[in-house]
Amino acid sequence: MDKSAKDPAKIQAMFSTIAPRYDLLNKVLSLGIDGYWRKVAVNQMPRTGGGLRFLDVATGTCDVALEIVKRCPDAKVVGVDFSKGMLRLGKEKVQKAGHQDRIELRFADVVSLPFEDNAFDASIIAFGIRNVQEYKKGISEMGRVVKSGGKVVILEFTSLQNPFFRLPYRFYITKVLPFIGEIVSGKKGAYKYLPSSMLEFPGPEELKKAMEEAGLRDVKYYRLTLGVVAVHVGTK
Numbered sequence: 001m002d003k004s005a006k007d008p009a010k011i012q013a014m015f016s017t018i019a020p021r022y023d024l025l026n027k028v029l030s031l032g033i034d035g036y037w038r039k040v041a042v043n044q045m046p047r048t049g050g051g052l053r054f055l056d057v058a059t060g061t062c063d064v065a066l067e068i069v070k071r072c073p074d075a076k077v078v079g080v081d082f083s084k085g086m087l088r089l090g091k092e093k094v095q096k097a098g099h100q101d102r103i104e105l106r107f108a109d110v111v112s113l114p115f116e117d118n119a120f121d122a123s124i125i126a127f128g129i130r131n132v133q134e135y136k137k138g139i140s141e142m143g144r145v146v147k148s149g150g151k152v153v154i155l156e157f158t159s160l161q162n163p164f165f166r167l168p169y170r171f172y173i174t175k176v177l178p179f180i181g182e183i184v185s186g187k188k189g190a191y192k193y194l195p196s197s198m199l200e201f202p203g204p205e206e207l208k209k210a211m212e213e214a215g216l217r218d219v220k221y222y223r224l225t226l227g228v229v230a231v232h233v234g235t236k
């Protein structure tokens with residue numbers, strides 16, 4: 001993929017453009033499975049312990065942050081994103097769900113998180129890391145802000161390994177997905193970037209290595225839905 005496709009300014013603009021239809025597109029394009037993927041990822045984080053604090057990086061429209069507060073009744077979540085359009089919609093959803101006292105939203109870039117070291121019990125990023133040009137720096141930052149013994153969780157698409165589904169999956173990703181994306185979002189070319197970002201992001205083994213290089217230990221990953229996505233989890 002052309003490196004400039006991941007220019008942060010372009011990524012920011014793209015997400016602000018598609019923000020109003022983002023949730024609907026997620027449901028349509030993932031055939032409704034995206035909620036299950038986020039649940040599995042959130043389940044990798046600690047559930048008990050008084051006053052748990054979580055960081056949802058690239059929170060977008062806050063589905064992960066909302067899943068965390070549903071699962072952990074005492075927990076507080078800080079969600080960060082660098083798209084004002086996505087954050088605006090996320091804020092509306094948080095208020096509608098009545099969780100504004102438990103989910104705080106902030107404008108921030110993954111590669112320089114505005115938090116002290118060891119501030120959270122876990123950090124998580126769902127479908128965000130593949131968009132980050134300096135993704136290793138992003139992983140380091142997610143580790144830096146987590147306490148010793150805390151978890152870093154990454155949910156991301158993978159390039160499918162299963163030989164029976166690889167071709168139909170590629171067809172879906174490269175032809176069907178941008179077509180539907182354009183129709184539903186009403187924005188020409190808005191989803192042109194998605195296929196390459198999904199297919200060219202490092203595979204699960206390489207991502208595991210990047211997490212280890214960032215200082216995380218016991219890194220494991222789980223492939224879900226025939227390997228369409230993987231959940232990685234590491235301990236600081």
Ligand SMILES: C[S@@+](CC[C@H](N)C(=O)[O-])C[C@H]1O[C@@H](n2cnc3c(N)ncnc32)[C@H](O)[C@@H]1O
Binds near residue numbers: 082
């Ligand atoms: C595909 S959305 C995922 C949103 C949400 N986590 C979810 O599960 O639906 C990717 C989000 O990552 C954000 N993002 C991408 N690069 C970022 C960066 N460098 N710093 C902060 N947010 C970023 C985008 O603005 C967008 O909201």
